[in-house]
Amino acid sequence: MIAAGSTVGAPGKNGAVLAALTTDRPGWSVQLLADDGTAIGEQERVDAERIAALETEHHPRWIWNDTLTTYPALLAAGVRLDRCHDIVMTERILLAREGRFGEPAAAAAVEARRLGHPVPEDLAEDLPSAVPVLFDTHTHTPDPGVDLPALVNAYLDQLSRVATAAAGRPGEDIAVDPGALRLLIAADSACALVAAEMGRFGMPWQPDVHDRILTEKLGARPAPGERPPKMAVLAAQINDAFGFPVNPDSAVDLRGAFRRAGFELETTRSWVIKEVDHPAVPAVLAYKELSRLHSANGWNWLTEWVRDGRFRADYVPAGVVTGRWATKGGGALQIPKVVRSAVVAEPGFCLVVADAAQLEPRVLVAVSGDEKLAALAGDDDLYVGLAEIGFSGDRSKAKLAMLGAMYGQTSGEAGRLVATLRASFPAAMACVETAARRGEQGRLVTTVLGRTSNPPSAAWTEIVDTGAGPEASAAVERRGRQVARDRGRFTRNFIIQGSAADWAAVWLSTLRQSLRQVPGAELVFFQHDELMVHCPAEQGEQVARMVTEAADTARRLVFPHGRARTPVRPLVVKCYADAK
DNA sequence: TCAAATGGCGCC
DNA sequence: AAAGGGCGCCATTTGA
Known part of the structure; x- marks a missing residue:
């Protein structure tokens, strides 16, 4: 379980609680550390076996630059690790709160450069889109320019920044509890482990079943570049209905055909076409599907994407x-x-499929603290209670x-219904509307655990400012108001979607810890x-209970003061399609 | 001719 | 029923 407010676990036998790790060629380099960053023993060049032994002996929190480029190679070598601190992921969270959004997030690399080590450009310019994602688990790519002292410095630097980052900046109203921010960092790091493990194990996928579905819907598999038979039939029907050739794959052509x-x-x-009264419509809709x-x-x-009965995604x-x-x-x-x-x-196994029921409205209950809405949150169906009060x-x-x-x-x-909601639940509505107004003003918002929205672009500010200027034409003014409103919708949704993601990250990482007790x-x-566990059939019910308990733990950790519930519905099934 | 933008639609 | 938030991916279209 993730301990809120703490960054490290119990000391190991020799006092080591941390282990800094870099990828070298061949193998890895490791330095054991006490929780204050003091080195224990010497730096060590190690192989996978030694890393596994260190895990067993010390159970450290592994510190590395980037889980997604480090952990897959360890997994491929048969090593599973329990806890980590992901420098890059943490750095993104901290930078955003410090108003330094977009600065290089490869903190260890930055630190290495400060110490005089060469840092390759691709790592130095580590914007989110440029983060290398190496999911070839047999790839063993060294961390360029990152050494163990740099890694440790980066870690200590990040720890020291948490309290200030949690407080936010003047005028932004993004303060959160430092413990919440630490929880977010721990959960995100754990999620990175999950993502790598999930990407390696893969989702059980039966290609013959998939092929049967395709053949049933589309007809026999066509030659490359050809239309499947049933699509070809529909395309012909579309031509006939219009009386001239139409390419239904082309929006331009299709729109032209309807115009004619x-x-x-x-x-x-499709929802626009559905309303049109023309004989081609049914075939067009069927074709699109x-x-x-x-x-x-x-x-x-x-x-x-499916190999050896598994769908392996790059999360x-x-x-x-x-x-x-x-x-x-x-x-x-x-x-x-x-x-x-x-x-x-697989034979002898089952799937435990669980989703959080009505998560986003429940998150709104929690983050807004609306007492009246919270009174409904005990219901299994939030909307039923809500309907009785206002609708x-x-x-x-x-x-x-x-x-x-x-x-x-x-x-x-829907707009009119929102007005009804506002009358009944002013506190909840004030919460989302405050977030919207902040967005319209170009300000930031935060999730419950402290993930902060990115600031608007310079182009956005320019458009909004020009639109509000004294010489703005009606069109420019309208455009300025529109992009401001768009931004407001984004920040309004951000606090809900993002806080729901906070909860889900803690749910997932808490469950990962429990599942260590269940072999297979x-x-x-x-x-x-929503999440899915593949486990031996006889453990299905036990895992289902763990899923529920993890959700409860996540609620306590993420919404400690809220009265919101976050019920989950785990189903033990053989097949994903049976989980409805 | 090729890369970026657009339109459309699947999921939550 | 329609269209407000977040995505990724494909085929087509556009534009340099």
């Missing part, structure tokens, strides 16, 4: 500004429901209002507010 047929469409999105399946999760995806923990995970390639966070029956536990029992309206409030909807029915159990999937 007398329909002026803003876009060719099949086309999406074929191009995003068709046979090409299957051959590229990027906290890769999104809000702290949500991202992926590189494979689209692991957009697996369509229609192919989920291909995810099947004459209409659950769908209550849900729409809540989503509209969190996403910043102002127009249409592996986290195999994580998607924002």
Whole structure:
């Protein structure tokens, strides 16, 4: 379990609690340290076996520059480690709070340069998009320009900055408890371990089942560059219905075809086309659906991403500004429901699939401290209670209002419903609306654990300032107001989505710790507010309980003062498609 | 001709 | 039903 407010665990036998590690060729270099950073013994060139022995003997927190470029090679060598401190990930969190967003986050590398070591440009310019993600687990890439003293300096430097960073900066209102920030750092580091482990183990995936789904929907697998049979039939029907050739893959062509047929469409999105009264419409909609399946999760995806019965994704923990995970390639966070029956536990194993029910509205309850809303939070279905209070029992309206409030909807029915919500729950609404106003002013917002929004770009400031200027034309003024409002919607949602991501990160990393007691159990999937464990069938119920307990721990740690609940719903199944 | 932008849609 | 937040990915289109 992650201890809030502490950065290190119990001392090991020899007093060592930390182990700085760099990747060298061949092998690794390690320095054991006490919790104040004092070296214990000598720097050591080590192999995987020695690292495993150090883990057993000292159970240290491993300090390294970047989990995603360090840990996969260790996993490939058969070493699993329990705890780490990820310098790069921590640096991004701290820099954002210090108003130094966008500065190089490779702290150890920066420190190494200060000490006079050469730092290659690619590492020095370590912006989030430039972080090398080496998921080839057999790649063993040395840390260029990073040595053990630099790593230790970077670690101590980061520790010393936590309290100030937690306090934030004058005028920004982003202060959080230092313990919260430490929890965030620990959770993010642990999530990086999860991401590497999950990427290596992979999600059980049966290619024959997937192929059956594709063949059923699309017809036999076509030659490369050809349309699958059922798409070809639909394309022909579309041509017939219009009376002239149309390429349904081309939005330009499709829009032109509808124009010739007398329909002026803003876009060719499916919900727009659905409203058009023309004989081609059903075939167009069917074609779009099949086309999406074929191009995003068709046979090409299957051959590229599924090997040896596993889908191995490249996860990027906290890769999104809000702290949500991202992926590189494979689209692991957009697996369509229609192919989920291909995810099947191995013989003798089961899948424990769990999602957090109505997480975002519950997070709003917690971060806003709205007492009236909190009174509803005990219900299993938050929207039912909400409906009774403000929406004459209409659950769908209550849900729409809540989503509209969190996403910043102002127009249409949802906009009106948000107004109703505001009347009943002023504190909750004030919370999101304050966040929106800060965004409109170009200011920052923070999640509950202290992840801070990125500042607006210079271009944004320019547009907003010009729009507010005395000589602005009506159009320029309108444009300025619009980008300001867009920014407000972003910051409004940031505090909710990001705080939900905080909770989920603690949930995931807490569960990872519990699962060490269950031989054969592996986290195999994580998607924002949902996770999946692959474990021996007889341990399914035990793992399900752990999932629930981890959620409870996460609630206590992340929302210590809140009355919000964060219930999760673990299901023990054979197949992902059965988890509904 | 090639890289970047756009449109569209899957997930939460 | 529509369209507010966050993404990644594909095919097509655009523009240097």
